[in-house]
Amino acid sequence: GESVGLHLPTLSVQEGDNSIINCAYSNSASDYFIWYKQESGKGPQFIIDIRSNMDKRQGQRVTVLLNKTVKHLSLQIAATQPGDSAVYFCAEEGGGADGLTFGKGTHLIIQP
Amino acid sequence: SAVISQKPSRDICQRGTSLTIQCQVDSQVTMMFWYRQQPGQSLTLIATANQGSEATYESGFVIDKFPISRPNLTFSTLTVSNMSPEDSSIYLCSVGAFMAGREKLFFGSGTQLSVL
Numbered sequence: 717g718e719s720v721g722l723h724l725p726t727l728s729v730q731e732g733d734n735s736i737i738n739c740a741y742s743n744s745a746s747d748y749f750i751w752y753k754q755e756s757g758k759g760p761q762f763i764i765d766i767r768s769n770m771d772k773r774q775g776q777r778v779t780v781l782l783n784k785t786v787k788h789l790s791l792q793i794a795a796t797q798p799g800d801s802a803v804y805f806c807a808e809e810g811g812g813a814d815g816l817t818f819g820k821g822t823h824l825i826i827q828p
Numbered sequence: 829s830a831v832i833s834q835k836p837s838r839d840i841c842q843r844g845t846s847l848t849i850q851c852q853v854d855s856q857v858t859m860m861f862w863y864r865q866q867p868g869q870s871l872t873l874i875a876t877a878n879q880g881s882e883a884t885y886e887s888g889f890v891i892d893k894f895p896i897s898r899p900n901l902t903f904s905t906l907t908v909s910n911m912s913p914e915d916s917s918i919y920l921c922s923v924g925a926f927m928a929g930r931e932k933l934f935f936g937s938g939t940q941l942s943v944l
Contacts, residue, residue, distance in 0.1 A: 748930060759834075759920050759935035760871070767930070805870060807933075816933055818871040 728825040735793040737822045739806035742787060746808040750816065751780060751791045755802045763791070763804075793824075801826045830855050834921050834936035841911055841943050848907045849939045851921030856901035859924030859931065862894070865938070866917045874919075877904040911943045 729735045741749070747768040752760035766773045766780045766789075773780050779792040789806050803823050807816040831854040841847050851860065860877040875883040875896055883896035897905045908915050921936040 750932070752935075757937075757940075759832075759922075759938045762932060762934060765930070765932065816873075820870045 725820070726823045726825060728827055729796050730827050731796060731798060733796055735791075735796045735800065735824060737791045737793075737804050737806075737824065739789040739791075739819050740787060741789060741806070741808050741819075743808060743810050743817075744787065745810045748809040749780070749782060749789050750807045750809075751778075751789075752805045752807060752818075753800075753802045754805065754821070760805060796824075796826055798826050798828075800824060830857060830923050830925055830934055832921060832923060832934060832936035834939055836939055837937060838940040839942070841941065843912055843943060845911055846907055846909045847911065847941060848905050849919055849921070851904045851906070851936055853902045853923050857923040857925065858901070860898060860904045861922045861924070861933070862896060862904070862906045863920040863922060863935075864917045865920060871920065874906070877906075908941065911941075913943045916941055916943045 727737060750765040751763040753763050754760045764773060764775045764778050764780050766782050768784060771782050777794045781790045791804060793800055801824060803821045805821045806819040809816050833852045835850050839847055862874040863871045864874050865871050873886050874889045874894055875885040877883050877896050877898040879898045879901055885891060893909055895907045906919060918938045918940050920938045922933045924931045924933055
């Protein structure tokens with residue numbers, strides 16, 4: 717069936733570098749996408765979202781890019797810090813009344 | 829965003845017993861959901877907790893195994909019944925909050941359940 721997935725389960729970056737976490741989705745009807753951050757022992761925390769009528773949205777140190785042509789979503793974190801270490805999930809919503817469909821998650825590891 | 833309190837935060841239970849997880853929100857919300865996150869996995873929606881009516885379950889989840897209550901707009905419970913080791917997971921309560929023209933999901937801190 718249609719699903720949301722991620723290219724890499726683990727991403728290791730040097731502190732201070734930029735991180736790029738990727739996500740592929742297959743539901744062409746999805747019109748809303750969210751990135752969540754889940755630190756160890758905690759629930760997912762909303763980071764940033766984007767609607768399908770946009771291709772880029774910026775927050776504080778984070779940018780989400782959406783490429784609807786290839787059904788690809790990415791999260792860019794600038795100047796990665798130790799506190800960014802977490803599992804990052806993309807999620808998509810197809811416009812129904814149900815909850816979100818989550819991708820598998822990428823574990824971001826920060827090297828000192 | 830809503831403040832979501834979930835308890836217990838963790839528990840270790842014996843096979844065959846049941847555990848009820850509580851979710852309290854600091855404001856009235858229309859949409860409340862229960863998710864399961866198995867070890868090292870992503871989140872899977874169990875059901876939508878409907879206020880004043882029976883919960884709506886996703887494929888693979890049934891009311892007898894995961895009974896849900898939603899007595900009002902700020903509170904819900906999820907019971908994991910007749911537990912087995914396969915039920916060892918994190919169970920997460922989430923609420924939908926309408927912000928900036930879109931329903932956004934916010935999560936509690938989860939209940940880490942281990943079944944022996």
